[in-house]
Amino acid sequence: MLADAARGFLDEAAPVSHLRRLRDEGQTEDKALWKAMADMGWAGILVPENAGGSDMGHAAACVLATEMGKTLASSPFISTAVIAATALRQVADERANAALAQIASGDVTYALAVDENAKFNPEATQLRGDREGNGFRLNGSKGFVVDGGDADRLLVLARTGEALTLFDLPADREGISREAKSMIDSRDAATVSFADVEATGEDVLGQVDQAMTVLKPAIEAGQAALAAEMAGVAAGAFGMTVEYLKERKQFGVPIGAFQALQHRAAHLWCECEVTASAILNAGRKLDEDPENARLAVSLAKARATDTVQLAVQEGVQMHGGIGMTDAFDMGFYMKRARVGAEWLGDYGYHANIVAQARGF
Amino acid sequence: MSETTEQLSTFQAELRAWLEENCPQEMRDGRNDETTICWGGKNWNFTSDAQRTWLQRCVTKGYTVPTWPVEYGGAGLSRDEEKVFHAEMARINARYPLQSFGIWMLGPALLHFGTHEQKLHYLPPIARGEVRWCQGYSEPGAGSDLANVQTKCEDKGDHWLVNGQKIWTSYADKADWIFALVRTDKDAPKHKGISFVLINMETEGVSTRPIKLISGVSPFCETFFDDVKFPKEQVVGTVNRGWDVAKYLLTHEREMISAAGGSMGTGRPLGAVIADCETGETDPVLRGDAMRAEVDTLAVELTLERYKDQAEAGGSVGDASAMLKYMGTELNKRRLELLMAAGGSDALEWDDGRAPNWLRTKANSIEGGTSEVMLSILSKRVLGLPG
Known part of the structure; x- marks a missing residue:
């Protein structure tokens, strides 16, 4: 099964110690790791077979994301293989198909440049894309561009008059400057500035003034995969915690013999199980009825955000002092959980969508 | 056994037509609470002619116990057909024709542990609502x-x-x-x-x-x-x-209690109910709590479905059913607390009808094994914690 194969690879090639090593070396990417993932068909998991992809669908992408979450594997999987691939598939013209092939081969990575403020809100985009001649001139700034420091290309959401347009630009286009930020999760995120960046009609992904046609499915796919990754982070933290409850002795007995801790651990397991159902449902819905996946995706992201934060907090608390040390891995889980909670919409953002979909 | 999509949609069409023709209008108010349940039994007093008619018509089709074998009074529906059945019932807001401990608990126990004679003797009267x-x-x-x-x-x-x-x-x-x-x-x-x-x-x-x-x-x-x-x-x-039978039944009971409370599964969204109760502007704190409860409700429902699918596919749910019982009942208590809060002082009068339902939910996390017992079962048998 996909999950077992992925777990085998990740335990070997990208355990938490791999992320730790990257951090200690001041790196945020491992090109060889991404290439290896591409060779297994992961980079092309949403790329059509005629463009060199494995085309396994969103449910499969969520399975991979969950496994990556368990070991905190650092890769541009969600930005590139999920979000950018989904966006490009909406267009599916010759240029988009060529780009999809480059994603599948692992040769090109993407980042989504949408956020401008501290909270996810694509509709509030201010970055200007002024029409000039046959093209556009982009001015403004994007923050929290996840995987944006290392990415080869950027999907940039810009305001073109009243409407929004999505641009697909090489990250080294003249006028673009990137500032990699030192993030709590030791992963790549950047602030990207646009100063009189010239873009042509060729650079527009989809139709001018209709960014959401392409972006909405891409964002939903990304949110589902991120929710799946967070479920994996929760599972990883939970697994460590349960093991510790069995090993660690105090007052002459394993601390897992204390009912106070047993019940908290059991409650956490319940939360993880319930969230797993929401993730499965979101992946299935994206594959079977993508037009109507909004509720399922937000339900998954809301649940996963909630569960992972409980899992890492309980993880630290139940480990006690050692959970607070950098030498121990739990802190990496806690910091990734915090980033995952914010990226592509926090709990309130998604719970609100669920509430609206349910009529209040 | 699984049907083709075509067979399923034929079943759905026939069922829909049958329900349209046979479910009395008064039985289409979606109510499945203490005051409207038809429990059946020798001494049962039907609350209306419609309740009697609805039961009798369902009995002829085996719809009081849709998944039981036909020879024991059921309709012999598969898991997929059962899903369609519940969806079609929910579509017209139909009340369940009959509910009972015979259906929920003794039936599953007899189907699993009973002799053929016992099944033939005890199950059909349960399905017909004759014995409570x-x-x-x-x-x-x-x-x-x-x-x-x-x-x-x-x-x-x-x-x-x-x-x-x-x-x-x-x-x-x-x-x-x-x-x-x-x-x-x-x-x-x-x-x-x-x-x-x-x-x-x-x-x-x-x-x-x-x-x-x-x-x-x-x-x-x-x-x-x-x-x-x-x-x-x-x-x-x-x-x-007998402990083997009791344990098996407790699993069923847990699943049943977790899905009970009426509002889950086929019920209306919590927010819609809350919106109805409101006079004036939405209280943001109440709305926030309701949002959270709605997110959790939908996810618990999905989990219930997932576990049922797993059980259908032959995978044992076993001790994990304690999770459904724990999560479902705790959630139901939260939901009813919110409904009481939404009702304000109106909900404080006995005649209003909300209070009994609210108070009833408090027993959900005690009966069939307390929440604490469920957590202990999970920690020992699923997580393998010592002691």
Whole structure:
């Protein structure tokens, strides 16, 4: 099964110690790791077979994301293989198909440049894309561009008059400057500035003034995969915690013999199980009825955000002092959980969508 | 066995037409609460002609117990057909034609452990709503420690003789029969000397006394057995192995209680209910709490479906059902707290009707094993924690 194969690879090639090593070396990417993932068909998991992809669908992408979450594997999987691939598939013209092939081969990575403020809100985009001649001139700034420091290309959401347009630009286009930020999760995120960046009609992904046609499915796919990754982070933290409850002795007995801790651990397991159902449902819905996946995706992201934060907090608390040390891995889980909670919409953002979909 | 999509949609079309023609309008208000449930039984007084008609029509199709085999009074539906059945019932807001402990609990136990004769004898009257069962598990000294049953059942050669007391027997005063756990071997380890027996409530020596609850109603009773004699064949499964039956049933009970409360599964979104209650502007705190409860409700429902699919596919849910029971009942309590808050002072009057339902949910996390017992089961049997 996909999950077992992925777990085998990740335990070997990208355990938490791999992320730790990257951090200690001041790196945020491992090109060889991404290439290896591409060779297994992961980079092309949403790329059509005629463009060199494995085309396994969103449910499969969520399975991979969950496994990556368990070991905190650092890769541009969600930005590139999920979000950018989904966006490009909406267009599916010759240029988009060529780009999809480059994603599948692992040769090109993407980042989504949408956020401008501290909270996810694509509709509030201010970055200007002024029409000039046959093209556009982009001015403004994007923050929290996840995987944006290392990415080869950027999907940039810009305001073109009243409407929004999505641009697909090489990250080294003249006028673009990137500032990699030192993030709590030791992963790549950047602030990207646009100063009189010239873009042509060729650079527009989809139709001018209709960014959401392409972006909405891409964002939903990304949110589902991120929710799946967070479920994996929760599972990883939970697994460590349960093991510790069995090993660690105090007052002459394993601390897992204390009912106070047993019940908290059991409650956490319940939360993880319930969230797993929401993730499965979101992946299935994206594959079977993508037009109507909004509720399922937000339900998954809301649940996963909630569960992972409980899992890492309980993880630290139940480990006690050692959970607070950098030498121990739990802190990496806690910091990734915090980033995952914010990226592509926090709990309130998604719970609100669920509430609206349910009529209040 | 799974049907083709075509077979399923044929089934759906036929069912929809049948429901359209046969479900009385009064039975389409979506209510499945204490005051509208049809429990059936020898002494049942139908609350309306529509309730009687609806039951009778469903009985002819086996729709009171849609998944039971046809020979035992069911409709023999597959898991996929059952999903369609519930969806179509929900579509027209149909009440369940019949609910009972016979359907929820004894039926599944007999289907699993009963002899063919027992199934033929006991199941069809349950399906037809003719016999109402109650459950005799708990005792004054056997609550969370259920296996500590003390009710004594002696082998007198040609019959059994029972003496003892049960508590929290739901609707024992209205039931025709009781399925009970009794001790048939007092010297064996406590799990090994229990039997699962079936006793007619009209038998000499059986008596009941209602217990009044905080909700003002008395769904529960104390049930007393004083020198009660009953036939030897009224034992389900092997003598002294009743705990196996009880455990199997508890799994069913957990799933049932977690899905109960009416509002989950087929009910209206919590927010819509809250919006109805509101006068004036939405309270942002209440809306926030409702949002959170709605997110959790949808996810728990998905989990219930996932587990059912798993069970259907042959995978055992087993001890994990404790999760459904724990999460479902705790969530239901939250939902009813929110509905009371949304109702404000209106909901404080008995006549308003919300308060009894709200108070009833408080028992959900106690009956069938407390939330704490569920967490202990999970921590030991699923997580493998020591002690």
